[in-house]
Amino acid sequence: MYTQNNNFDVIIVGGGAGGLAAAVCCAKKLNKKNCRIAVLEKESKPCKKLLATGNGKCNLTNMNMSEKYYNLNAQSFIKPLLAKYSPQKLIKFWGSLGLLCTSDNCGRVYPNSGQALSVADTLLICLERYNVHLFCDTPVNAVTKTKGGYIVGCTDKEYFCKKLILSAGGYVQPNLGSDGSGYALAKSLNLEYTPLFPSLAPVLCKDKLLPIAKGVRCNALVKCIADGNVIHTEKGELQFNEKNISGICIFQLSRYVNEYFALHTVRRKQCRKIEIQADLMPDNTYEEILSMLSLRRRLYPDSKCSDILCGLLNKKLSRYLCLKLDINENSSAGELSDEVLSGLALYVKKCTFIPSAPSLKENAQVTAGGISLDEITKNLECRKHKGLYITGELLDVDGMCGGYNLHWAFISGIIVGQNISLE
Ligand SMILES: Cc1cc2nc3c(=O)[nH]c(=O)nc-3n(C[C@H](O)[C@H](O)[C@H](O)COP(=O)(O)OP(=O)(O)OC[C@H]3O[C@@H](n4cnc5c(N)ncnc54)[C@H](O)[C@@H]3O)c2cc1C
Incomplete structure (x- = not known):
């Protein structure tokens, strides 16, 4: 009643x-x-x-x-x-x-x-x-x-x-x-x-080296790339965490990543591979970065190889990038070949993350x-x-x-x- x-x-x-x-x-x-x-x-x-x-x-x-x-x-x-x-x-x-x-x-x-x-x-x-x-x-x-x-x-x-x-x-x-x-x-x-x-969330990544950069925040231009096609680009503060990357710019891309894991589509189109690419120095061209690195190698050949990025990027991030490219931490700047140097400049512009699992709903x-x-x-x-x-x-x-x-x-x-x- x-x-x-x-x-x-x-x-x-x-x-x-x-x-x-x-x-x-x-x-x-x-x-x-x-x-x-x-x-x-x-x-x-x-x-x-x-x-x-x-x-x-x-x-x-x-x-x-x-x-x-x-x-x-x-x-x-x-x-x-x-x-x-x-x-x-x-x-x-x-x-x-x-x-x-x-x-x-x-x-x-x-x-x-x-x-x-x-x-x-x-x-x-x-x-x-x-x-x-x-x-x-x-x-x-x-x-x-x-x-x-x-x-x-x-x-x-x-x-x-x-x-x-x-x-x-x-x-x-x-x-x-x-x-x-x-x-x-x-x-x-x-x-x-x-x-x-889930959407608007940190993106979990398959990357054993990520803890090295934990705590770093840097301005970046981030792109979500599905089967080689750029789906969405955002500029903002990229944050490195123990197991994921975050920041509002990543939140904005997370919908595509999570749609991929839930439905194997991105923007309703079938997708086989998804990645996030970050340009860590969006205000400088690849050529400018390479010429700065080449100058540093010439002027300070005895400095530690990861110090070649000193003053350009966060120290932890510089070490992370060198390790990502298998650059021997004990080598000196002068030992870096032209090929390695251009690879490093390119990686600063195209640092790649492979999402490993759907974001946590929590x-x-x-x-x-x-x-x-x-x-x-x-x-x-x-x-x-x-x-x-x-x-x-x-x-x-x-x-x-x-x-x-x-x-x-x-x-x-x-x-x-x-x-x-x-x-
Ligand atoms: C940390 C955080 C920050 C956010 N910041 C922003 C922001 O700044 N700007 C923005 O636009 N969006 C933001 N959002 C998203 C936004 O909060 C939600 O999209 C919005 O609140 C949804 O409104 P809603 O009324 O549909 O649901 P809710 O606001 O979630 O309200 C649903 C209510 O229903 C109650 N309820 C659920 N099930 C039952 C049930 N079975 N019986 C009785 N009651 C029930 C819940 O307890 C809750 O109070 C944020 C979300 C989070 C988690």
Whole structure:
């Protein structure tokens, strides 16, 4: 029997970015009708992941918005939605709730406070203002369609709602809440989803020498190369770790690497070999580097061979490069042949990493793959089940680093909230 305590007009599963945006917009739209709206959140507090975004600063959108910053499967579906719900529109939405935003010189938009906490607080204050019920420590483990709505099953309680919004997020970083349980709910409702894999993550590499360069950070131009073709190029800070390479520029390439491991395709095309190539001195040509090395060999023939890169690159990185090329550490600069010297200059420009395994979901920022966009209308309502809506990372939409994933999570919540009706 459903009483006042467990009977709602709208239930939202998941109190994260998309879920709370949906709850606020839903409440704004339906409040005049005295609607009862509830958010069911599995963690003891909502917004755990949101609070961790952008290193605690929450990069919530990007002024350079285009569908090309999202996965191929999603591009034609989200293009009209991005045109309607632009970064400017999203900033205006936040302004209407009292959150002022500011952008950096790359177009990345943050709350003016510099705190993700402000974004979460803004949403939670609105929930209170609009009398939305928030139930924490309430993991949803079953959803059943019934006459006039949905039964939502939790560990020790059942809820009923007329309209249901699934906003349970993806499967990466389960310690921050979303653990993939949303896909199980979707599966139980017979919804198709595309294969899942982590994206925006460090790339694990087959390289015994990598620990030598551990801790090094350098500016680089990195390329993802699939079967000899350059798929994507990024400039940024490359970080060397014990077993992987990371940094935002690598995160941006990691989707291709992880798609390769999950599906043996890259950008949906069959692929047999994938590698990452880094230009460690992008501001100098190969010829310039070779001429600097040749001069050093002539002027300081007695210096240690790895010192030939001293002042050009980090010391640990110089040693790593020499060892990668099997250059004897005890040899002197004067002993390096022309061939070895040009090989070293070339390797500085084309330092190659072979990815060895899929990135760990514990280290990734977003889930690639998800509930197929063929399952939903442009208002994000399920074609198979009227009155069921889906937002955010649970859908087959993933974006690049730079605010694109939160932009999608927020606008998908807004779209559902603004279009839901109780008729
Ligand atoms: C470390 C990190 C940094 C990031 N930084 C950025 C950034 O700066 N900019 C950007 O655009 N993106 C960033 N992202 C990605 C972004 O956070 C996500 O894409 C976005 O939060 C997805 O929103 P969502 O509402 O779909 O899911 P979530 O925000 O994950 O919310 C889902 C909610 O549902 C709850 N839930 C899950 N299952 C259940 C269940 N069965 N029952 C009840 N509740 C459930 C979860 O606990 C969670 O609170 C970052 C991600 C990480 C991990």
